[in-house]
Amino acid sequence: MTKPLLQVEGVGKRFGGFIALDGVDLTIPAGERVGLIGPNGSGKSTLVNCLSGTLVHETGTVRFEGRDLAGLGPHQRTRRGLARSFQLPRPFASLTIAENIRVPLVYAAESRRGRRLSEPEIAERIAEVLGQMGLADRARHMPCDLTQVDMRKLELARALAAEPQLLIADEAMAGLSNSEVDEIVALLIGLNEAGITVVLIEHIMRAVMQFSQRLVVLVSGRKIADGAPAEVVRHPEVERAYLGQ
Ligand SMILES: Nc1ncnc2c1ncn2[C@@H]1O[C@H](COP(=O)(O)OP(=O)(O)OP(=O)(O)O)[C@@H](O)[C@H]1O
Structure with missing residues (x-):
């Protein structure tokens, strides 16, 4: 069996x-x-906050690559390779899109690589991340110039710049059109195919089913189902929770 990356x-x-x-x-x-x-x-968000270190849980353990994360704050967890994007994008409003990528790149990726990056390396990596997220032509723009879907891509790009092993995407698609949702799903699948483990928190079931190899369901703070998506959505307790029966 593959070694767990995350053990909750x-x-x-x-x-x-x-x-x-x-x-x-959750493993x-x-x-x-x-x-x-x-x-x-x-x-869902409470769990993500406990995993990413913005909230401290009272019971239980969270291990990442076998190491207990207790006592580590969000930035330290990001440096270990656990990054998350936020439901409401929070870019640095006064920085360009490229500069927004530079901050987590220098802060987390340098620490993860264990060395300073040269300016050409930073520029190359920024271009790579923007290219991966379909934002290459927005590098010199300001966040306020972005459309909603590009803002979501920027939020993902900022998490990606930290070079995570695990990316938790918290409602990256709310309010987007069907084609924009497809675009974000394709980007997330692309990141996964490039080697990143991805957890997607999402209400748009079409996107969830397209994206997920495995589906985990929380109801009232308890995990009620965990398995193959097609089976999990037919689980009676899941149907009850969604249909309110
Ligand atoms: N800081 C807080 N103080 C008090 N209650 C909170 C706090 N954060 C969350 N809660 C409560 O905890 C419960 C779980 O909230 P959470 O945001 O984790 O749910 P969620 O599944 O992410 O919901 P949604 O899909 O609407 O984002 C909710 O009842 C919420 O009101």
């Missing part, structure tokens, strides 16, 4: 008396494309 065991998180995550277990082998779904408020 018994992760629990409360907000006051409210249980947002209730003992979630993700390197190379997989995983969809994480669940109704609104089921705990």
Whole structure:
């Protein structure tokens, strides 16, 4: 069996008396494309925040490449190879698209590679990331000039610039047209084929089914299904959660 890249065991998180995550277990082998779904408020973003270090969970462990991430903040986790993109893109508004890529590149990728990158290497890598995300002709633009779909691509590009092994894409497609959704799905599949393990959190089921090799379902902070997408969507508890029966 492929060695797990991410191992989540018994992760629990409360907000006051409210249980947002209730003992979630999740193992993700390197190379997989995983969809994480669940109704609104089921705990998806809370789980991602616990994995990426923006929230501290009260119970359980998160291991990445076998190492416990307890005590590590978001930036340290990014440097270890776990990157995420945000539901609401947060580019540096006063920097060009290329400069927006440069920041995580210098901060995280240099640390991951264990050496400083030369200016030509940085320029080459920025061009590569922008090319991968279909933003090559936007390098000198400002974020405010981008369309919504290009803004989503920039958000993914910034995560990608850190050269992650695991990319968690949190609702990268909300509000996009069908063809734009297809474009983002194709980009994410491309990243996976280039060797990055990708977890997609998404409400657009067509995109989830197109993308996922495996589907994980959270309901009320509990994992209720985990397996082949076609089987998981037929799971009675999943149908109940989505149809509200
Ligand atoms: N900082 C917080 N303080 C209090 N409650 C919170 C906080 N963050 C999340 N919650 C609650 O925890 C529950 C899970 O929220 P979460 O955002 O993880 O759900 P989600 O599955 O990502 O939802 P959505 O699909 O709508 O983004 C919700 O009931 C939410 O109101």
